Amino acid sequence: MTALHLIPEVAPALAPVAGPVVGPVVGPGADVAAAVTPDAGPAARPAPPALSLRGVRKEYPNGFVALDDVTFDVAEREIIAILGPSGCGKSTLLRCVNGLEPIQAGTIALDGASVTGPGTDWSEVRQRVGMVFQNYELFPHLTVLGNLLLGPLKVQKRAKAEATERALELLARVGLADRAGDYPRQLSGGQKQRVAIVRALMMQPEVLLLDEITASLDPEMVREVLDVVLELAADGMTMLIVTHEMSFARAIADRVLFLDAGQIVEQATPDVFFTAPATDRAKQFLNLFEFRTPTKKTASGRGVGHRGDGARPERQPRGPTPWPSQPTPRPTAHRPS
């Protein structure tokens, strides 16, 4: 294995490799992952999707339905961008996939094996499904290296030398080789988020969930984080990405899921979704990210032009303002005292 890859090299399941490969062969320490892979017989059957959701329903005790009949598959090495207005259930969807939120109906399967039964070992599932949060959630009492080693040492019981070597290697890859001894508070938001990504990678996950990982960042730091994600993509990491960075989603995703009110409203390749969305909801949503030069008010009082040029300006229902409706994130993530 080349030492410089961000993710452990996964035996390309779809590539025409010679010889039977049983289950994904992952780097050192990934025997956990390999052991639980169901008997994925040698190349005879098509590989099960890396992740598969069937009729997933999430309902809160107060009756609010956050996810309704969500069904989709994610192939190995596939990258899915999940888009949709605030409160549509994007983040909830990610949190259901790794069991941070219990679901009320449906099934979720990893590599063909259901993880929604009552006997699910969530600890094991979550090691296979990494997650990166909007607000980094680094452990403030530990150094960068401490953050990276805690899971491998305490959860996976890996050897310290091996884990440390891996951590430093990954830190170097994201350009933070010299920050291993720093505390999270000494880092910028972009640096913190890169550490958080590395921390998730340290567990050698098969799938990575990215939950609006640039939403708390200053604009000039968004790039450095997204570049890391692009590298992950190049290395073949399977990812579910919730984001409001439309151009990023368009560039990186193999497929776009558009969610509204807890349902998948539209699924398409990015090129199709961003140029010719099929549903009105998706059109409306994409319009929020379009800016046009405001025209001077005319006598009729109508100012801002509308996207559907030529046609009579549609009467838009009173709705969200034409800029991302995310509240300004707090500049700092945690300040407990």
Next chain:
Amino acid sequence: MELAVFREYLPAYARAALATLGIAALGIVLATAVGLVTAVVQYAQVPVARRVAAVYVELSRNTPLVVQLFFLYYGLPKVGLVWGSGTCAVVGLGFLGGSYMAEAFRSGLDAVEPAQTQSALALGFGPALALRHVVAPQAVALATPAFTANVIFLIKETSVVSIVAYPDLVYVAKDYIGTDYNTAEALFLLVVFYLLIVLPVSLGAAALERRVRRAGFGA
């Protein structure tokens, strides 16, 4: 006030100061242990134990130490449990301090962002591992000021253990006042000795808090 009196009283006060320190230390250790268990039981919402813990906290915080000591010293023998005054003093301090410590630790645990637990869970930590390696270390730091305040509070609370005949500083002072009528000297020494005990602890606590704050977290 006469210097000769001070010289005569000093040895007894020194012994009493050590005795006071002894039960204070043991009482604080016991209170810390009780407080930790109580706080964790409440934080982790252990089914029955959390109710027991809640009742204990209310009982302990809403009754005076004097009454608790009376109960231990005069009440327990009625059910066949006879403890010496030292044991009663330590258990009494542990019983009272336990609830204060529990509240200190609980406030620390509550002050750690729930997202920290989520982040640990997402890495594959079980709830117990997450508590131990992620939440507890942060909670301890957050609870340090309340903890040190409780330590000082408990040292001062030892001043009532003389009512169960424990020979602490107050006991000695009352003894000398009763026998020699040297009220001024006896009380003056009492003040001096309490300051000798509590002031260093206070300064140490302040240093500890500064250190924790410097090592402190936050972005």
